[in-house]
Amino acid sequence: MGLARTGDGEDGRNGSTGSTGDGSGLRVVERGALCGKGATATAVLRPGARLTRPLVRGADGELAPAGWDEALERVARGLSGTRQRYGADAVAVFGGGGLTNEKAYALGKFARLVLGTSQIDYNGRFCMSSAAAAGNRAFGLDRGLPFPLEDIPRTGCVILVGANPAETMPPALRYFTELRARGGTLIVIDPRRTRTAEQADLHLAPRPGTDLALALGLLHLVVAGGRVDEAFVAERTSGWEGARAEAMAHWPELVERITGVPVPRLREAVELFCAPRAAMVLTARGPEQQAKGTDTVGAWINLCLATGRAGRPYSGYGCLTGQGNGQGGREHGQKADQLPGYRMLTDPAARAHVAGVWGVDPAVLPGPGRSAYELLDALGDPSPAGIRALLLMGSNPVVSAPRAAHIEERMRSLDFLAVCDVVLSESARLADVVLPVTQWAEETGTMTNLEGRVQLRRRAVDPPPGCRSDLAVLRGLARRLGWAGWEQGFPEEPAEVFAELRRASAGGVADYAGISYERIAAEGGVFWPCPAEDHPGTPRLFLDRFATPDGRARFTAAGHRPAAEEPDAEYPVLLTTGRVLAQYQSGAQTRRVAELNAAAPGPFVQVHPRLAERIGAAEGDRLAVVSRRGRAVAPARISTAIRPDTVFMPFHWPGEGRANTLTNPALDPASRMPEFKVCAVRVERAEPVEQE
Numbered sequence: 001m002g003l004a005r006t007g008d009g010e011d012g013r014n015g016s017t018g019s020t021g022d023g024s025g026l027r028v029v030e031r032g033a034l035c036g037k038g039a040t041a042t043a044v045l046r047p048g049a050r051l052t053r054p055l056v057r058g059a060d061g062e063l064a065p066a067g068w069d070e071a072l073e074r075v076a077r078g079l080s081g082t083r084q085r086y087g088a089d090a091v092a093v094f095g096g097g098g099l100t101n102e103k104a105y106a107l108g109k110f111a112r113l114v115l116g117t118s119q120i121d122y123n124g125r126f127c128m129s130s131a132a133a134a135g136n137r138a139f140g141l142d143r144g145l146p147f148p149l150e151d152i153p154r155t156g157c158v159i160l161v162g163a164n165p166a167e168t169m170p171p172a173l174r175y176f177t178e179l180r181a182r183g184g185t186l187i188v189i190d191p192r193r194t195r196t197a198e199q200a201d202l203h204l205a206p207r208p209g210t211d212l213a214l215a216l217g218l219l220h221l222v223v224a225g226g227r228v229d230e231a232f233v234a235e236r237t238s239g240w241e242g243a244r245a246e247a248m249a250h251w252p253e254l255v256e257r258i259t260g261v262p263v264p265r266l267r268e269a270v271e272l273f274c275a276p277r278a279a280m281v282l283t284a285r286g287p288e289q290q291a292k293g294t295d296t297v298g299a300w301i302n303l304c305l306a307t308g309r310a311g312r313p314y315s316g317y318g319c320l321t322g323q324g325n326g327q328g329g330r331e332h333g334q335k336a337d338q339l340p341g342y343r344m345l346t347d348p349a350a351r352a353h354v355a356g357v358w359g360v361d362p363a364v365l366p367g368p369g370r371s372a373y374e375l376l377d378a379l380g381d382p383s384p385a386g387i388r389a390l391l392l393m394g395s396n397p398v399v400s401a402p403r404a405a406h407i408e409e410r411m412r413s414l415d416f417l418a419v420c421d422v423v424l425s426e427s428a429r430l431a432d433v434v435l436p437v438t439q440w441a442e443e444t445g446t447m448t449n450l451e452g453r454v455q456l457r458r459r460a461v462d463p464p465p466g467c468r469s470d471l472a473v474l475r476g477l478a479r480r481l482g483w484a485g486w487e488q489g490f491p492e493e494p495a496e497v498f499a500e501l502r503r504a505s506a507g508g509v510a511d512y513a514g515i516s517y518e519r520i521a522a523e524g525g526v527f528w529p530c531p532a533e534d535h536p537g538t539p540r541l542f543l544d545r546f547a548t549p550d551g552r553a554r555f556t557a558a559g560h561r562p563a564a565e566e567p568d569a570e571y572p573v574l575l576t577t578g579r580v581l582a583q584y585q586s587g588a589q590t591r592r593v594a595e596l597n598a599a600a601p602g603p604f605v606q607v608h609p610r611l612a613e614r615i616g617a618a619e620g621d622r623l624a625v626v627s628r629r630g631r632a633v634a635p636a637r638i639s640t641a642i643r644p645d646t647v648f649m650p651f652h653w654p655g656e657g658r659a660n661t662l663t664n665p666a667l668d669p670a671s672r673m674p675e676f677k678v679c680a681v682r683v684e685r686a687e688p689v690e691q692e
């Protein structure tokens, strides 16, 4: 019990934090999914719950089982036919941050070489792209944590901004527990009093979408209190004057008015953060999934830089990366603007290097394509710029994309859709061809965790006979699409793909050249950059210099601005969205596991008693939440753990309770991240269903 009542602060501490020993704990951190529930994680492997044969849509419009040859042939024809009629960019690819490094690498290569399309992006755009953009801007490099997790308990104070690891990374919670046990302090910033917030020394509950102002307000108090580390700012940073001016324009009373956080709480936060010599700021999706997420993360980095809490032991800024391979998945080329090794597609030297490894002329590599939401929004668009065919591997956008009803309709309007998945997800149901693939325990591959530690997962169980690996699918398609280099260029064996990935990444930002399966196994993981086999890897970055051309970290000069959609008379309430412990992402897999459904059976609307009273709703009443994009219905869960001006919905479910029917696809200008964490809604009691 208790699992379903997540974050409502009424059921006490979560009992299943699953703190395990070092190695296995980290692996579970990376899975993200079924933390501490090894038994249920294997449940998804049961054949009944998953796909074991390809499905092809027949003349009757229904999906029916088919052989692999027929299915791959259909996909090849669908993709090449579209390409011939409308050009290469009418064919798109959408990947996922749960794919191994090998798969992400092969998928990017497949899109650019075999399909020749620029149109590839992936769900990581919906995940950490704002933190990535801010990290690149400030430090010249994006790695989730520039230090190992084990440094967290050794710092003096951690500010966790919009992160709920008690539910989303239970095994990592012990680092924060240990921090407090050693005398360090924890500050949590979340509009809800989550299980994580309950463990904090200080919890600030800002209005959703105001973290930028909050960070500026804290920096204002740092400056006013004479707490700037002037020597650090002078020696190791640039751009302080602009950042300082923005902070000075955000005085505490103004920040209280914008965020709803009282001035004394702001002062307390600064006292705690500035007291010890070392401190960290860690963000997750709360401040990042905003139409100003990049500047918001930049403002939190500013706080670290101004106080000298970056590029020093046990200090710094980090992003709590999400998906199983959230870090590695963003390094090897499934992102619209990227080549392997975290190289940029627009950089001539990068193009030349990667084209050399691939044995092609750099001129054949397409340029950058659209970002995830823009790509999905262009599906089925009949104009010459539109996308007519899509290969989807490792994501379920019908549930997880913003403005999901529109995206679902876009997917339905495609000429051709192929989906590789483990289960018949809501997106796979729309496909012309569904290819059943093997999953994590059934295949070998590397994943890179939030520390930048490359880890190896070896095949542990045999896949069901009808399934093939994603790598085998890409190989089969490359051959059927007549790509001459398919035999060497698209191996099925992960170790061979990794060997090529090492060469392609050599000299790049995320340099894997010195990392081998053997080394990972012997050393328990290797931290990139690791440019040579005799290089020890790099657990801690920036201690001597930042990765910018001049070695200095860059301040962000940005002021507060409203969310893309603020409450008004018609839509007076703020909606924010997120996760619960017992369901994972779009729920495609976890909703098929009885034990997890028992713990978290369905969607809900977390609502404060005052708001509930205003609309006359009691616990469990069906509430209609209406935004400019649509209407969702789910039972009320009344709780004082949320701000009265805000409601919260988890996004794990399809159907009438789908949170993403409501969300706003307004994009951050730098990261192209949609504003999942704030939009304006109206909340009312749904009419009771009429009995006939």
Ligand SMILES: Nc1nc2c(c(=O)[nH]1)N[C@H]1C(S)=C(S)[C@@H](COP(=O)(O)OP(=O)(O)OC[C@H]3O[C@@H](n4cnc5c(=O)[nH]c(N)nc54)[C@H](O)[C@@H]3O)O[C@H]1N2
Pocket (backbone or CB within 6 Å): 032, 033, 127, 161, 162, 163, 164, 165, 167, 168, 169, 189, 190, 191, 192, 194, 207, 208, 209, 210, 211, 284, 285, 286, 287, 321, 322, 323, 324, 576, 577, 578, 579, 580, 581, 582, 583, 584, 585, 586, 648, 677, 678
């Ligand atoms: N059980 C479980 N674990 C998971 C996942 C899952 O689906 N289920 N998904 C994995 C993935 S891919 C990811 S990305 C991570 C995500 O991990 P988290 O980022 O920890 O998860 P979220 O619930 O999306 O958001 C965190 C918190 O942000 C708060 N928040 C909402 N709006 C705002 C805001 O405007 N400002 C601030 N400061 N906070 C806000 C929410 O109330 C929520 O408690 O979890 C990973 N782990």
Ligand SMILES: Nc1nc2c(c(=O)[nH]1)N[C@H]1C(S)=C(S)[C@@H](COP(=O)(O)OP(=O)(O)OC[C@H]3O[C@@H](n4cnc5c(=O)[nH]c(N)nc54)[C@H](O)[C@@H]3O)O[C@H]1N2
Pocket (backbone or CB within 6 Å): 096, 097, 098, 099, 100, 123, 124, 126, 127, 128, 285, 289, 322, 323, 392, 393, 394, 395, 396, 397, 399, 400, 401, 402, 420, 421, 422, 423, 425, 437, 438, 439, 440, 470, 577, 578, 579, 584, 585, 586, 587, 588, 589, 651, 659, 660, 663, 676
């Ligand atoms: N409202 C709202 N929406 C959100 C978020 C939010 O906080 N609020 N968070 C966003 C974030 S951070 C994320 S990461 C996305 C996640 O949302 P999605 O991108 O939909 O991610 P998953 O649900 O993990 O979907 C992965 C799909 O790939 C399949 N799969 C798993 N492993 C493999 C594999 O190895 N190969 C193949 N071919 N398929 C595989 C799974 O069965 C599943 O169907 O949702 C985003 N959407």
Ligand SMILES: [Mo]
Pocket (backbone or CB within 6 Å): 126, 127, 128, 322, 323
């Ligand atoms: Mo994510």
